[in-house]
Amino acid sequence: MEEDKKKSRRNFFELGIKFGLLATVGTVAVAKAMDDEDSSGMVELMSTDGNIIQVPASEVHDVAHKQHDDYDPRVGIPDKKFVMVVDLAKCTNQLKCQESCNKNHYITGDNAWLKVYKMQESEKTAPYWMPTLCQHCDKPPCVKVCPVDATFKRQDGIVLIDNERCIGCRFCMAACPYSTRVFNWNEPDQPAAAHEGEYTPDYTGKPSVKGTVDKCDFCPHMIQMGELPHCVSACPNDVYSFGDMYEDAVTNGSGQTFKLSKLLKERAGHRLLEGLGTEPSVFYLPPVNRIGDFEEGMENYTEFQSVKKTEE
Amino acid sequence: MKQYDKLLKDLAPQKFGILGKVWITFLAVIILIALYAYYQQFDKGLVITGMRDYALWGVYISNFVFFVAISLVGSLVTAILRLSGVKWATPLTRISEVIAVAAIMMGGLTIIIDMGRPDRILNIFLHGRLQSPIIWDVLVITTYLFISLLLLYYPLLPDFAILKKHFKNKPKTSKWYGKLSLNWTGSAKQERIYTKSIRTMSVMIIPVAFAIHTVTAWLFATTYRGGWDSTNFGPYFIAGAFVAGAGAVVMLMFILRKTYHLEDYITDMHFDKMGKLLVLLCLVYLYFNINEFLIPAYKSTKEEAAHLHGLFFGEFSLMFWLAIIGGLVVPVLVLVFRKGRKPIPLFIIAIIIVIGAWWKRYIIVTPTLLHPLLPIQGVPESWHGYFPTALEWAITFGTLAAALLIMTILFRYLPIVPIHETAEEKGFLKTEETETL
Ligand code: SF4
Numbered sequence A: 001m002e003e004d005k006k007k008s009r010r011n012f013f014e015l016g017i018k019f020g021l022l023a024t025v026g027t028v029a030v031a032k033a034m035d036d037e038d039s040s041g042m043v044e045l046m047s048t049d050g051n052i053i054q055v056p057a058s059e060v061h062d063v064a065h066k067q068h069d070d071y072d073p074r075v076g077i078p079d080k081k082f083v084m085v086v087d088l089a090k091c092t093n094q095l096k097c098q099e100s101c102n103k104n105h106y107i108t109g110d111n112a113w114l115k116v117y118k119m120q121e122s123e124k125t126a127p128y129w130m131p132t133l134c135q136h137c138d139k140p141p142c143v144k145v146c147p148v149d150a151t152f153k154r155q156d157g158i159v160l161i162d163n164e165r166c167i168g169c170r171f172c173m174a175a176c177p178y179s180t181r182v183f184n185w186n187e188p189d190q191p192a193a194a195h196e197g198e199y200t201p202d203y204t205g206k207p208s209v210k211g212t213v214d215k216c217d218f219c220p221h222m223i224q225m226g227e228l229p230h231c232v233s234a235c236p237n238d239v240y241s242f243g244d245m246y247e248d249a250v251t252n253g254s255g256q257t258f259k260l261s262k263l264l265k266e267r268a269g270h271r272l273l274e275g276l277g278t279e280p281s282v283f284y285l286p287p288v289n290r291i292g293d294f295e296e297g298m299e300n301y302t303e304f305q306s307v308k309k310t311e312e
Numbered sequence B: 001m002k003q004y005d006k007l008l009k010d011l012a013p014q015k016f017g018i019l020g021k022v023w024i025t026f027l028a029v030i031i032l033i034a035l036y037a038y039y040q041q042f043d044k045g046l047v048i049t050g051m052r053d054y055a056l057w058g059v060y061i062s063n064f065v066f067f068v069a070i071s072l073v074g075s076l077v078t079a080i081l082r083l084s085g086v087k088w089a090t091p092l093t094r095i096s097e098v099i100a101v102a103a104i105m106m107g108g109l110t111i112i113i114d115m116g117r118p119d120r121i122l123n124i125f126l127h128g129r130l131q132s133p134i135i136w137d138v139l140v141i142t143t144y145l146f147i148s149l150l151l152l153y154y155p156l157l158p159d160f161a162i163l164k165k166h167f168k169n170k171p172k173t174s175k176w177y178g179k180l181s182l183n184w185t186g187s188a189k190q191e192r193i194y195t196k197s198i199r200t201m202s203v204m205i206i207p208v209a210f211a212i213h214t215v216t217a218w219l220f221a222t223t224y225r226g227g228w229d230s231t232n233f234g235p236y237f238i239a240g241a242f243v244a245g246a247g248a249v250v251m252l253m254f255i256l257r258k259t260y261h262l263e264d265y266i267t268d269m270h271f272d273k274m275g276k277l278l279v280l281l282c283l284v285y286l287y288f289n290i291n292e293f294l295i296p297a298y299k300s301t302k303e304e305a306a307h308l309h310g311l312f313f314g315e316f317s318l319m320f321w322l323a324i325i326g327g328l329v330v331p332v333l334v335l336v337f338r339k340g341r342k343p344i345p346l347f348i349i350a351i352i353i354v355i356g357a358w359w360k361r362y363i364i365v366t367p368t369l370l371h372p373l374l375p376i377q378g379v380p381e382s383w384h385g386y387f388p389t390a391l392e393w394a395i396t397f398g399t400l401a402a403a404l405l406i407m408t409i410l411f412r413y414l415p416i417v418p419i420h421e422t423a424e425e426k427g428f429l430k431t432e433e434t435e436t437l
């Protein structure tokens, strides 16, 4: 069972590419694929209107690694638009996402890139937990103001920072309405692993550099390997789903794939501070019919800490 | 002839006295301390400041805004007043140009001090993107510095030629002034080019001056944050800048007049006029302040209300009311009376105005950052507030001292009151020139 889960998770991206191609040759089927082919050589696909249809497996070409050769971390993966859905009904502030993010990005500062806010709009309304990360805005104010193109938006929608170019003016931090950017105020005290390999902007935090800005990178280094971002796979409650908007599919940590448009419609999805016109790539599902009590989360809540310091 | 000699003697640059030397040493010590502090910052990173991820800009940026603001006075006195045919301002032109040059130089430097990676400054030219207001700022500030330098230098040409002659018995000094005068002879042709270029530059500097401070305001106004998200910000900054700059000119007028005994040239009339000008400028700035605070307070959106509460009654209220009442209302009340415009009271008011203007910039930058759109959570408690550290203050005072040092040195070698123009206005020049011919 555990194995299975892993397998389908690993495959989510490659399958995506397969069916992405199908769409370009005229088939309406683009989204959800069932792994198991049946004996007649047919595979089941989900069409854009949500129906399950059958297509001969021979029509499905594996092109998964094609574009990886000329992949440019500044340009991104062609014909993709990555999105995330955060299900507030499932968040009980377990903070496994934050732990995993902090660990895998070697975050050593005092401000995590992924934070679970304790939210309450007004005294009379219910409190809830709200995970926040870079919203990878389609109209990113941070990119607009960066004087040197150190912060940039890729074609696949991901907003990244080139910390070999950043001059540390922090204008992007002032411009980001979601307060999601953090600055390396001193020389980051990262483990040796953070310094392995060559630097590329698509693995933020490897390494972090004094005097430059960091933030959530949507884990392009995981996507490249056909895997989900760290937070998505770490969440025990499947709060996060991640996927490609053009395929209209998002996959959660347990490997379940949903039709994005349907999910957003049925669950009345919204985006944060929509009124600002930043057009985030992260969607939120409202905290109704919750799986757990808000109070449960208070156990893990630390108002003044988001990065656990490892004991020496 | 006699009158002209006296004028020359009065206005030619003078060596530093003992007081001057003490002053220079004092400034040098502050600058050295700042250099030490900056070395710490360069080595350890901006962690030595009080800034953190929420208060991501601090006293450096407010100090930068202050410098840019002060520098605007160059365009006010030399350009706006000159072009509108105000004769009385002639003795003040050099003072204001010197302020402009010193302030804009230190403003530019302050921005570099604030950078996390000053070693990558060249990226601005290698990878600059025109859509960033920072690039606009870099462009207009360099242009402004350039025009200001020219506007300081051009009117000096005849003065340098005069000084060359004046220091005949000091060949070295004389030679230097001679070189600097670029062979100024005062011929009709030279005069024509000279008048024309000064006029052209006076016209040119006005839009550039407005641009530098408007763009500086846009660094804030282009964000979504409560307290900055305002369409009023450009004119609001400009109006404030003229107040600060005029205050600075009055301070220098008073000090220079005393130290260099310029009572015959910078007279009580000049103080009186500057006092009146300050009343007007303060009123205009007050008007913009009312716009800037009354309307958001009236609407009281959540972000604005939190921000304004901090200013009006909260942790920043003392600074805020000092800046508004001390720095704007009181000056108007005092300076509307003739007695208030006498040199000493005006000087005191000018000091209050300049200090108030400095703090005003501080409370434009800091409080807004402490009220972001999402709540501040998951960071150390100390990150919820901001106050500059000792090292940060040391660096800030260092930049202020450096600006004063630049001015002091320029005033040591340049005639504080333009000799040529003054002589011309007083009608001394004709005799002198015909005699030497
Ligand atoms: S959330 Fe902030 S950092 Fe991320 S893209 Fe939007 S503006 Fe930029």
Ligand code: SF4
Pocket: A145, A146, A147, A148, A149, A150, A151, A161, A165, A166, A167, A168, A169, A170, A171, A172, A173, A212, A213
């Ligand atoms: S801090 Fe770096 S990434 Fe941010 S705006 Fe400045 S140069 Fe760009």
